[in-house]
Amino acid sequence: IILIGDKGRRRKPLARLGSYKPIPFRGWVVDLERFMMYSSLLCIAAYLGISLSPMPQLSLIACALCGLSVGIMWPGTFSKASAALPKGGTAMFALLALAGDVGCSGGPTLVGMVSNAFGGELKTGFFFGILFPALLLAGIAFLKSGRSNPGEQAGRARGDAEA
Numbered sequence: 001i002i003l004i005g006d007k008g009r010r011r012k013p014l015a016r017l018g019s020y021k022p023i024p025f026r027g028w029v030v031d032l033e034r035f036m037m038y039s040s041l042l043c044i045a046a047y048l049g050i051s052l053s054p055m056p057q058l059s060l061i062a063c064a065l066c067g068l069s070v071g072i073m074w075p076g077t078f079s080k081a082s083a084a085l086p087k088g089g090t091a092m093f094a095l096l097a098l099a100g101d102v103g104c105s106g107g108p109t110l111v112g113m114v115s116n117a118f119g120g121e122l123k124t125g126f127f128f129g130i131l132f133p134a135l136l137l138a139g140i141a142f143l144k145s146g147r148s149n150p151g152e153q154a155g156r157a158r159g160d161a162e163a
Contacts, residue, residue, distance in 0.1 A: 036076045042069035043133035051127035
């Protein structure tokens, strides 16, 4: 038997050997924008820890925190994109994958180039890497403000014209 928790309430069996009867599962409701913003802040703090820590052990712990903080960013981006463009289809996900590939290769390259420019000092490159979670934080704040949804603004304009 595999047990699942339901928001701190009693546990329910998810599956039993030989049983094909599905048991419904109610998931957690998470404010994705807030979660991604806090993850971006944790990532910025981790980059600061990596770049400014005098002890290598603390820098290593900060690397682990950075890995923890970026765990929601890519799936959250996919979720936000599919919610904003429900008919985006395969082309949207292909472009997201392409952007991810560019980011995964370009980001470390840029950090390495900055490190080389400063005499091979990797901590300086990591300090420059704060730019990436800061850009994500700014983008989420911009989206949260509601100014960047042209489809919604066009809908409001049509609604105003009809009224």
